[in-house]
Amino acid sequence: MTTAREVMSGGAxxxxxxxTVGDAVRLMADLGVGALPVCGKDNKIKGVVTDRDVVVKVLAPGRDVDSFPAGSLSQDQAVTIGADDDTEExxxxxxxxxxxxxxxIDGDQLVGMVAVADVARSLPHASTGQLVEALSAD
Structure with missing residues (x-):
């Protein structure tokens, strides 16, 4: 059984x-990533902010990235996966x-991120194809 920990990019x-969203954008640029988890004061994950979120929800409506809170872009409930959950999950x-x-997450601590690219590198082509197809469907 292959686990999330084995396919993830560690150290998120x-x-x-x-x-602010500006802080998030600068961190994304520094790290070379297109998404960041959003954590609250309790250091628990509240959601994920993506480069697309920034464009659609902040820049397009003309909001200021240096005053708009990053937490305003996170989901109502964060979607996460346990480090020891298998790749089918x-x-x-x-x-x-x-x-x-x-x-x-491992317990309630962030230990990494799994992206579609991680799945593509680690799992059989059929599994990757099914995931990409599901994510691309309207």
Missing amino acids: DCVQSDQ VLATMTQHEVRRLPV
């Missing part, structure tokens, strides 16, 4: 919910919630 950073969760990136 969080943007705090009280930081990773695929099922990504498909069910139609997400391309999943924060990986």
Whole structure:
């Protein structure tokens, strides 16, 4: 059984919910990533902010990235996966919630992220194809 821990990109950073979208964008650029988990004051994951969220919800409506709170972009409930959950659960969760990136937690601590690219590198082509097809369907 292959686990999320084995396919994830480790060492994910969080943007705090009280930081600005500008802070999140700069951190994404520094790290070379397109998404960041959003963590609250309790350091628990509140959601994920993506580069697309920034464009659609902040820039397009003309909001200021340096005053708009990053926490305002996170979901009502964070979708995560346990580090020791198997990859079938990773695929099922990504498909069910139609997400391309999943924060990986061990207990309540962020330990990494699983992205579609991680799945593509680690799992059989058929599994990857089914995931991509499910995420691309309208």
